[in-house]
Amino acid sequence: MAAVFDDIRLEDIPVDDVDMQDLEETYAVERSIEFDRYVVVDGAPVAPEAKVGALQKVLTKLFSQAGSVVDMDVPVEEGRTKGHLFIEFEDAGAARRAIKMFNGKKLDVKHRLWVNGLDDMERYGRPDFSTEYREPVVPEFEATEYPRSWLQDETGRDQFVLQKGEMTAVFWNRNNLQPENVVEPRRNWSNSILNFSPHGTYLFSFHDQGIASWGGPQFKRLRRFAHPDVKAISMSSTEKYLVTFSSEPLEVSDEPNEACPFGPESRGHQLCIWDVATGVCVKTFALPPQQQLQWPMVKWSFDDKFCARLGPGAIAVYETEKNFQLLGGKVMKIEDVQDFSFAPKGIKLASNRPNDPPSTVMVYWTPESNNQSCKAVLIELPNRRVLRTINLVQVTDVSFHWQNQAEFLCVQVDRHTKSRKTIFTNMEICSLTAREFPFEKVEIKDRCMRFAWEPNSDRFVIISRSENVNDNPAIAKNVVSFYAPEKKVDKKGVIIDKELSIFKKWKLVRAIDGKFSNEITWSPAGRFVCVAAIGKIGSRNENIDFYDMDYPNTEKIINTATDVNATLRDVAHINYASATDYEWDPSGRYLAFWSSAWKHKAENGYKVFNLAGAIVREELITDFNNFFWRPRPDSLLSNSEKKKVRKNLKEWSAHFEEQDAMEADSATRELILKRRNWLDEWSKYREACKQTLSESGLSICDCVELSTKDEDCELVEEIRETVVEESTEEVPFFEE
């Protein structure tokens, strides 16, 4: 039987003192709803209630791009939507993506969406949320040291870097004297090599975390470029941008991270472009699909206004000043394009007006296809005007060789015979400053392996090898050929054929066969060229040959052709079989060869030669790895100023010889300084003498010059008669 408690009213039961803590604990509702999965969308269209379904459908589709939408709540009031709505995403990441992707997005002409996290709404609504504009904190300006300080060296010396084992040191070149340290040698400066930028301003070191740039008089660290596991770097033409390539695709976390220089769009990319001065990553690229990797993958125009990449059937040209947008908004589609190259300098095209800025020129080639011949095409950027096209047949390969001033372009065309058994080379040389871009063809029997223009000039050297001869590797069969433009002069040296100075014809100056030589290196100042056989350790003969293209004594030259603008002479033959690398100093006076332990372990060290092939300095260093000169920017002197320097060279050289003597020995140095002082004192003393003499109306006199005027001279004629021989002879008298 059930007990009836009629007189008990529920209201009267005191519940306040009932301990329900255990129940509350058990049934407590999880309050921590993940608000970060919700976003508030504002600015959506205000629609009648009937259209809510359609609106939801559209928006769900849109927001699904960021992640799957779990729920969407569209509040309705008085039969119309309120213009804002709530979306629940599957996870917080999707919500964040949605905010990033759609905040500020224009849905149509009238509606722009404002997307915020629900968390944020709460934060914005809090009374302590300040809507006042706060000045962003600008980091204090830190002055860097002058990055080109080394150019201000009083004696204009060059720097070079030596790497030995873990140690790296930077030195001043002091000719044949012990080099002077620029900074203390450093241990583990770089994981592998170090690299100078093309004009020598920055030194780059490789690390696990990325690249670091160094510079200034003390080689302090300037910037870090955090690109893990960088394998290769390259610099743009004006040292503004750095390109890094890593074998590992970039991993970018979804969390926005101050320290990470990359945005989420860079995920998986392997190529980064950095602003060298600020250290900011300006662009990243994924690798083009299915392509053989060619370094450098990003090529730059001479003024860094454009950079370009080769893709399958296209060249992508980017405008650096417009945030690396594609030029004209799209890639340049060129079917089957194989390679391209920018002119290294701006070109004053003949069709340009005199005051036009120099043009950016690019050249590319496409191979033969079923119904088209092989083509090499010169185009002008940014207007993509085709300047010149040449058609080629039976082509195996094409490579481009620009002269450093971009006055000439050599298109090296490796052609095959019809049987495809042998390959030979044609040089198609284009004069870019001439009207109509004339091409001049130079034919070679063999295949050209190396080609090198003389800097700032119109001469070149090639190494070629015949393919259909004995393949015994012990037989030297490379041919070194020197080419120069034809020059027709009469006996007095006056140019007869003036047309040749406009339409150049290249002529073989001399071919030297039976060589192992495989490298050509011109002095940066021109005139002198060194041809070397590198990596032929077994060779006992001289493997490095120095040549002078303007030998002054024409009796000793080795030209085979005389009507050319060159007087060739072999000035020296050197044997340095263990050499693995070489580099000219930026002034073009010294050529360094070195034997790197990275390549082999024999005779590691370096040797520096002068122009004439005489050894200036040599060192044998175990574990020696690398030697490289610090490049210099282009000279700021105008041509007329350079001419003046050349004219006064004799005067200057006296000055330099004195400095050399001072460098050689401190005692001499003191003496020279003392003498200089004496000389100064003396001229001051004489100046004072002039003063005292002028008081008496006299003038200073160091030597009595004789008058050369006719009236002061007297002509004395002296006639001398010398009797050379006197003999008496009896002449018989002939009567008959």
Add this chain to the structure above:
Amino acid sequence: MRPIMLMGHERSLTQVKYNREGDLIFTSGKDNVASVWYAMNGERLGTLEGHNGSIWSIDVDQHTEYAVTGSADFSVKVWRVRDGSIAHSWDTRTPVRRVEFSPTGDRVLAVLDNVMNYAGAIVVFSVTRDANNQITGFNSGLSCEILTQEGCAPVLVASWSYDGKYIVAGHQDGKISKYNGVTGECLEIKDLHKQRVSDIQFSLDRTYFLTTSRDSYANLVDVETFEVLKTYETDCPLNSGCITPLKEFVILGGGQDARDVTTTSAREGKFEAKFYHKLFQVEIGRVDDHFGPVNYIAVSPQGTSYASGGEDGFVRLHHFDKSYFDFKFDVEKSADAQKKVDTADR
């Protein structure tokens, strides 16, 4: 350099002088006869005959009109260079050691020996000239007499400074002194050498002079301040030294005393002419050809040749080679180069 031997004196040479144009050389010797030579080929133009004793000194005025000689026969004679005749003769109290025309040629100084109870002195004769530089009158009286100062040894050599403003004298005890060229007032005395001052020769503009001494030193002294500018240390007693025009050199000559010569070989005699760099004070070359000490060295005002008169009785005339003119220290070369570049810039 191939020297031209001027053989004409029978006894040792005492002084050798170029005229201003550098085409004539005037030489005096102990053999009573002075000679005039062509500097170009060493031919003798003529002789100045008339002294009855050794001629200690000879000088020519800047117009090459008159020559003056001072002799041990107690006379100073003025000669016409044109014909070698005597224009005038002054008698002196004692033998004459040194004579010299003032730069303008209106006065002649003579250094008188300290013999016969005479302390020795520098005396100045004056002449008057016309517009053609011809001497029209010889004043018989002395225009000035500078007796040897108290505390000083007798004067041996003396020379005029620029404008005839000062007379600078070298003493037996190595002192040098400076006098007002007009009044003869003593202005300054300086201890310079340890032994007798053998020669004083001025630079072309007569603002500084070179002293040589038997103590083997030569000094370059500014006449105005009387301060030593440069010092040259050599390895033998010096008899004479000159300052080369054109190049910044000095030529010093000397050798052992005449009386010691017979006891040593020529090699040890140091009878060379020594070339020193005037500013850097280092020896840069020697010319070794006299058999006896070099008594006097003179260089042509053009700086193209020099002549040395020796104890051996010969005058040797050297025309400088190209290498002499080309020679420069690196410091000078670079300074010249700098100058050239600077002027080109301007």
